[in-house]
Amino acid sequence: xxxxxxxxxxxxxxxxxxxxxxxxxxxxxxxxxxxxxxxxxxxxxxxxxxxxxxxxxxxxxxxxxxxxxxxxxxxxxxxxxxxxxxxxxxxxxxxxxxxxxxxxxxxxxxxxxxxxxxxxxxxxxxxxxxxxxxxxxxxxxxxxxxxxxxxxxxxxxxxxxxxxxxxxxxxxxxxxxxxxxxxxxxxxxxxxxxxxxxxxxxxxxxxxxxxxxxxxxxxxxxxxxxxxxxxxxxxxxxxxxxxxxxxxxxxxxxxxxxxxxxxxxxxxxxxxxxxxxxxxxxxxxxxxxxxxxxxxxxxxxxxxxxxxxxxxxxxxxxxxxxxxxxxxxxxxxxxxxxxxxxxxxxxxxxxxxxxxxxxxxxxxxxxxxxxxxx
Amino acid sequence: xxxxxxxxxxxxxxxxxxxxxxxxxxxxxxxxxxxxxxxxxxxxxxxxxxxxxxxxxxxxxxxxxxxxxxxxxxxxxxxxxxxxxxxxxxxxxxxxxxxxxxxxxxxxxxxxxxxxxxxxxxxxxxxxxxxxxxxxxxxxxxxxxxxxxxxxxxxxxxxxxxxxxxxxxxxxxxxxxxxxxxxxxxxxxxxxxxxxxxxxxxxxxxxxxxxxxxxxxxxxxxxxxxxxxxxxxxxxxxxxxxxxxxxxxxxxxxxxxx
Numbered sequence: 001x002x003x004x005x006x007x008x009x010x011x012x013x014x015x016x017x018x019x020x021x022x023x024x025x026x027x028x029x030x031x032x033x034x035x036x037x038x039x040x041x042x043x044x045x046x047x048x049x050x051x052x053x054x055x056x057x058x059x060x061x062x063x064x065x066x067x068x069x070x071x072x073x074x075x076x077x078x079x080x081x082x083x084x085x086x087x088x089x090x091x092x093x094x095x096x097x098x099x100x101x102x103x104x105x106x107x108x109x110x111x112x113x114x115x116x117x118x119x120x121x122x123x124x125x126x127x128x129x130x131x132x133x134x135x136x137x138x139x140x141x142x143x144x145x146x147x148x149x150x151x152x153x154x155x156x157x158x159x160x161x162x163x164x165x166x167x168x169x170x171x172x173x174x175x176x177x178x179x180x181x182x183x184x185x186x187x188x189x190x191x192x193x194x195x196x197x198x199x200x201x202x203x204x205x206x207x208x209x210x211x212x213x214x215x216x217x218x219x220x221x222x223x224x225x226x227x228x229x230x231x232x233x234x235x236x237x238x239x240x241x242x243x244x245x246x247x248x249x250x251x252x253x254x255x256x257x258x259x260x261x262x263x264x265x266x267x268x269x270x271x272x273x274x275x276x277x278x279x280x281x282x283x284x285x286x287x288x289x290x291x292x293x294x295x296x297x298x299x300x301x302x303x304x305x306x307x308x309x310x311x312x313x314x315x316x317x318x319x320x321x322x323x324x325x326x327x328x329x330x331x332x333x334x335x336x337x338x339x340x341x342x343x344x345x346x347x348x349x350x351x352x353x354x355x356x357x358x359x360x361x362x363x364x365x366x367x368x369x370x371x372x373x374x
Numbered sequence: 375x376x377x378x379x380x381x382x383x384x385x386x387x388x389x390x391x392x393x394x395x396x397x398x399x400x401x402x403x404x405x406x407x408x409x410x411x412x413x414x415x416x417x418x419x420x421x422x423x424x425x426x427x428x429x430x431x432x433x434x435x436x437x438x439x440x441x442x443x444x445x446x447x448x449x450x451x452x453x454x455x456x457x458x459x460x461x462x463x464x465x466x467x468x469x470x471x472x473x474x475x476x477x478x479x480x481x482x483x484x485x486x487x488x489x490x491x492x493x494x495x496x497x498x499x500x501x502x503x504x505x506x507x508x509x510x511x512x513x514x515x516x517x518x519x520x521x522x523x524x525x526x527x528x529x530x531x532x533x534x535x536x537x538x539x540x541x542x543x544x545x546x547x548x549x550x551x552x553x554x555x556x557x558x559x560x561x562x563x564x565x566x567x568x569x570x571x572x573x574x575x576x577x578x579x580x581x582x583x584x585x586x587x588x589x590x591x592x593x594x595x596x597x598x599x600x601x602x603x604x605x606x607x608x609x610x611x612x613x614x615x616x617x618x619x620x621x622x623x624x625x626x627x628x629x630x631x632x
Contacts, residue, residue, distance in 0.1 A: 198489065205488030205495060209475045213464045220462040223424060224542050225450035225479035234485075 029351055037351055044349075052185040059297075060181040061253050066293040067188035068250045071195045073274050073289030074282060075242035078199070080271070081280035082208060083235035084215030085134055086143040089150025090270045092130075093240045095158055095262030097123040097247025102170035102257040103163055112175030116248045123244015124237045126153075131236030135229055150267045158259035169258030172251035188249050192286070195242060199282045202238065211235045265320060272323040276330050277337050283346050284339025291338075295319050375438055377402045377578055378454075378546055383422050383432035392418045394603040395432070400546070400595075403572055405579045407593035409586060409613070411622055414599040416582045417459055420550055424456050425449045436546075451479050455544025459551050461531045462538075463523050469534050470519045473506035476541040506541060513537040513567075528555040533564075540571075547571070549581040553588065561585055565592040586623065590614055598622070 029037065047054075052063050072094060079085050100122030104115035133145050158164050165171075178187040202208035210231045214221040218228050251257040269292055277288020296316040303315055334340045348354040376399035385393045393415045400406050410416050421427040423434055425446035433442045436452050444452075456462075463472050481502070483495045510516050515537055518530060526534065532552055539547060553561045565588050571577045583589045589596065590610040598606040598613060600622045606613060613619055 201489045201491050204499070205491075206478060206481045206483070207485050207488055209471070210478055212466070213475045213478075216464045216466055217462065219426060219446075220458065220464065221475075222426075222446040223450055223456050223458075223462065224476045224538070225447050226475075227447050 027353055029353075034351070037349060041349060048189070052182045052189075057181070060185050062294060062297060063185040064181075064188040064249070064253045066290045067185070067192040068246050068253070069273065069289035069293035070192045070286040071242055071246040071249070071289075072270055073277060073285035074195050074199050075239045075246060076270055076274040077279065077282065077285045078202070078211075078235055078242065079239040080274055081285070082203070082211045082215060083232060083239075085232070085235065086139070087130075087146050087239075087267075088143055088271060089130065089146040089148075089153070089267050090243060091262045091264065091266040092150045092153035092157075093123045093126050093243035094247040094250065094266070094270075095153055095257075095259075096126040097244030098172070098251035098257040098262065099158060099164045099170060099247075100244065101248030102165075102172035102251050105173055106165075106171045112173075112252075115172075116245055119244040119248035120241045121244070123240040123242075123247065125240075126244070127236040127240025128233065131233045134236065135232060147264070147267075150264055154259065154263050158262060164257070164259060167258070169256045170251075172248075172255055172257050174252045174255060184252065188253075191245065191249055195245075196282060196286070198242075203282075207231065207234060268320065269323060272327050275337060276323075276326045278339025279337065281336070281339035281346075284337050284342070287338045287342070292319075292323065295322065376400055376435070377437060378423070378580070379435040379438075380419075380423065381433040381435065383419070383429045383434065385418060385422060385427055385429045392602050393422065393429070396599070396602075396604055397432075398597050398604075398607070400578055400580055402578055403576055404594050405568060405572060405581070405592055407589035407596040407610075408580065408582045408599060409584075409589060409596060409619070409623075410599035410605070415602040416599055417550055418602075419599065420456060420548055420582065424454055424548065450542065450544075453545035454548070455539040455542050455546065456548040457532075457535045457539055457550050457552060459554070461528070461535050463531065463535055465523050468520050468522050469515065469526075469537075470503070470506050470510065472523060472534065472538050473509055473541040474502050476538040477502050477505060477543070480543055509537050509541045513540070529557075529560065532556065540575075544577070546578045546580065549579065549583070551582055551584065553583055553585050558585075561588050568592060 052060055055063060072090070075093070076087065076090055079087050079090075097119035101115040101119035104110045104118040105112065110118065130146065130149050133149075134142055137145060159166065163170075174184055175187070178184045203212075210221065210226045211234065213224070213226060214228050214231055221231075222228050247257075247262075250261075273288040273292035274285050275288075276291070277286065278284025296319050299314055299318060299322070300316040302311045306312070330337050336343070339346065344354050344356055378400040380396060380398050382395040382397055383393055384391070384395055396415075396419055398406075408416050408419070418427065422429045425441070425444060425448070429442065433440055435441065436449065436454060439452070441449050441452065464475060467475065481498065483492065483498055487495050507516070507519065510519055513533055513536065515530070515533060518526065518534065523531065523534070532555060536547075536549065536552060553564060556564065568579055568581070569592065572579060581589065581593070590613060593610055596608065596610055596613045597604060598616075598619050605622055606616050606619050608616070
C-alpha cells in the first residue's frame with residue numbers, strides 16, 4: 001500500500017535505474033507463466049460470458065447496464081483521459097443518443113441497427129457543437145460551458161414533445177433477435193467488447209497518439225505537425241459517437257427513454273466513475289463504470305438485508321455521497337484509480353510482470369489527473 | 375536562394391515592442407547562431423518563424439514561399455522543426471513513444487485504416503518504431519528508449535527533445551538553448567554532433583544559445599539580437615571582435631568577447 005502512494009512524486013525523487021527499465025519492457029513470461037495467464041484470462045472470459053445466466057433474473061438488466069456504463073466510461077476516457085478536456089455534460093451526448101435511437105425506432109420505424117447508427121450520428125453532432133466551443137475555451141470556463149450544455153439538453157432539448165415524447169418518454173423496443181433480457185445483455189456485452197477493441201486501436205494508431213500528445217502540450221504537438229484543432233475535434237466526435245451508441249443501448253434496456261434519466265447528476269456520475277476507475281486506463285474506467293452501474297442496487301440490497309449500522313441508515317439515494325467519497329479517496333491516495341490499485345494484476349494479465357507500478361503508468365495518471373479536475 | 379528568410383519582422387505585445395525589423399537569411403546546410411542577452415527577443419523571434427506568433431509586420435519565407443499566414447503545423451509539414459526552451463516533449467509518454475508521435479507527418483495510413491488495424495497499418499507502425507530506434511541510436515540514447523520522460527535528468531531530456539525533432543524529419547532544425555543544463559564537455563560533444571547532422575543529413579541548423587564560445591566555434595554565421603533588434607551579424611570572427619556585442623554581453627567598457 002505504501003509503495004504505490006503518490007506515484008508521480010516518488011518517481012521524481014527516486015530515479016529509476018535505466019538498465020532495469022529497459023529490461024522491464026523487453027521482459028517475457030516463461031512458458032508456465034504464459035499458460036497460467038492464458039488459464040486465468042480464459043476463466044475470466046468464461047465467467048463474463050456466463051454472467052447473464054449466473055445472476056438472478058431480476059439482475060439480468062443490471063448486466064446490460066454495467067456494459068452500457070462501461071461504454072460510457074470509455075467515451076469519457078477518450079475526452080477526459082486522452083484529450084484532457086473536461087466534460088460535465090456527458091449525459092447530454094448519452095441522452096441525445098438514447099432519444100435519437102428511440103425516435104428512429106418509434107417514429108420512423110427503422111430497423112434497430114439503423115437506430116444505433118442514428119444514435120451514433122446524433123451523439124457525434126451533439127459533441128461537435130460542444131467541441132467547437134472547447135476549441136476556444138479551457139479549464140474552468142470549459143467546465144462551465146459543459147455544465148450548461150448538459151442542463152440545456154436536460155431541460156430543453158429532451159422536453160421537446162414531438163422528438164422525445166415529453167413526460168411519457170419515447171418508446172425504444174429491442175431488436176427482434178435480442179428481445180429477452182438475457183439475449184439483450186449479451187448484445188450489450190458484445191458492444192462493450194467492440195468498444196474496447198476500438199479504444200485499443202485508437203491508442204495504437206496515429207490518431208490516438210496525436211490526441212494524447214496535444215493533451216500534454218498543444219505547442220509541442222503543433223511543432224511536430226499535428227493539426228491540433230482537427231484532432232481535438234476528433235476526440236469530441238469519437239467520444240460523442242461512443243456515448244450516443246451507449247445511449248441507444250441504454251434506452252432499449254427499459255424499452256423507453258425518458259428525460260429525467262439524463263440529468264445533471266448522471267453527468268457527474270459519469271465523470272466520477274471515470275476518475276475512480278482510473279483516467280487513461282481502459283480496463284480501469286470500465287471497472288469504474290461497472291461499479292457505479294451496480295452501486296444504487298448494491299446500496300438498496302445492503303439496506304434491505306443488513307439491519308445494523310451503517311447499513312441501516314444507508315439508502316440508494318446516498319449514491320452521490322458515496323461517489324464523492326470515493327472520488328476524494330481516489331484523488332488523495334490513488335490518482336490512478338482502480339487501475340492503479342489493480343495495477344499488478346492488470347499488468348500480469350497483459351503478460352507483464354506481477355509488479356507494483358511506481359508511477360510510470362504513463363498516460364494513465366499523469367495528464368489525466370489534471371484534466372479531470374475542473 | 376535562402377532556405378529560410380525573414381523580412382523586417384516586428385512584433386508588439388501591448389506596449390512592448392518585442393521585435394523591431396529583424397531580417398535574417400539562412401542558406402541550405404548552414405549552421406547559424408543567434409546570440410543575445412536575456413530578454414533580447416530570441417525566443418520570440420523563433421515563435422514568429424515557426425508560427426506560434428503572427429508578426430505585426432514583416433514576412434517569413436520558407437523555401438522562398440511566404441508562410442507568414444500558415445499555422446505552426448503547416449510550417450512543420452514544410453520541413454521546419456524546432457525545440458523549446460522548456461523541454462518540448464509529451465511528458466506522459468516514454469522516450470520511444472515520443473519519437474513515434476513525432477513522426478506524425480510522415481505517417482501515410484488514414485484514420486479509418488488505423489482504427490480497423492489494416493495490415494499495412496501494422497507494417498507502417500513497425501517501420502515507425504524502427505526509425506525511432508535508428509534516431510535514438512544516432513543520438514546515443516538507446517539505453518533510455520523505454521524510460522518514461524518524467525524522471526529523466528534535464529540534460530538527457532534536452533537531447534531526447536532534439537531526437538524527437540530529428541524524428542519529424544525536418545530540413546531546418548531550430549534549437550532553443552539546447553545546452554541549458556549541460557556541462558562544457560557535453561556542450562562540445564553536442565556541437566560536434568550538430569556538424570555530423572549537417573554532414574550526414576544535410577540539415578540546416580539555427581541555434582539560440584548562451585554559451586558564446588561554443589556558438590562562435592560551431593556557427594558559419596551569427597546574428598546578435600539586443601532589445602528586439604539586430605545588433606550585429608557576421609561570421610564568428612567578426613562578431614568576436616565586435617565592440618558593441620561585447621558591451622551588450624559583458625557590460626560597458628568591454629571590447630572583445632574573449
